Amino acid sequence: MERADAAGRGAGVRLLDVGPGRARVAMTVEARHVNGHGICHGGYLFLLADAALAYASNSHGTSAVASGADIAFLRPVALGAELVAEAVERAMTGRSGLYDVTVRDGDAAVAEFRGRTRQVPGLAPPS
Numbered sequence: 742m743e744r745a746d747a748a749g750r751g752a753g754v755r756l757l758d759v760g761p762g763r764a765r766v767a768m769t770v771e772a773r774h775v776n777g778h779g780i781c782h783g784g785y786l787f788l789l790a791d792a793a794l795a796y797a798s799n800s801h802g803t804s805a806v807a808s809g810a811d812i813a814f815l816r817p818v819a820l821g822a823e824l825v826a827e828a829v830e831r832a833m834t835g836r837s838g839l840y841d842v843t844v845r846d847g848d849a850a851v852a853e854f855r856g857r858t859r860q861v862p863g864l865a866p867p868s
Contacts, residue, residue: 742866749792762797764797765793766789767823767824768824769824770818770819781820790828792826794842798856803860805860805861808857809856811854815853828856837860839856840858
């Protein structure tokens with residue numbers, strides 16, 4: 742899945758760890774990630790959190806896709822920050838999953854993300 746994720750790779754997302762129902766990814770905020778205010782663009786924070794969600798929700802061996810997500814931006818993120826997003830499965834009922842993802846800059850939480858997923862057994866896994 743990591744090899745097939747062109748969007749994540751293009752943004753500089755790195756997979757740190759994955760296990761059943763959980764995952765950690767990282768990204769260093771570079772000039773390409775900042776908005777007109779000189780802080781990390783929220784779209785990149787969402788992409789990072791969504792990448793953690795993707796790895797965690799696909800960790801069970803059945804293909805899963807996001808069915809929705811919400812994010813709260815808690816504080817601005819400066820150029821050069823080393824972000825880590827950690828996804829944790831909160832519930833799995835049938836083919837539907839619920840995940841919480843915290844994005845941190847060091848010890849400080851900068852965003853909280855809640856994602857919903859749907860397993861799609863017929864969907865081929867990424868090659």
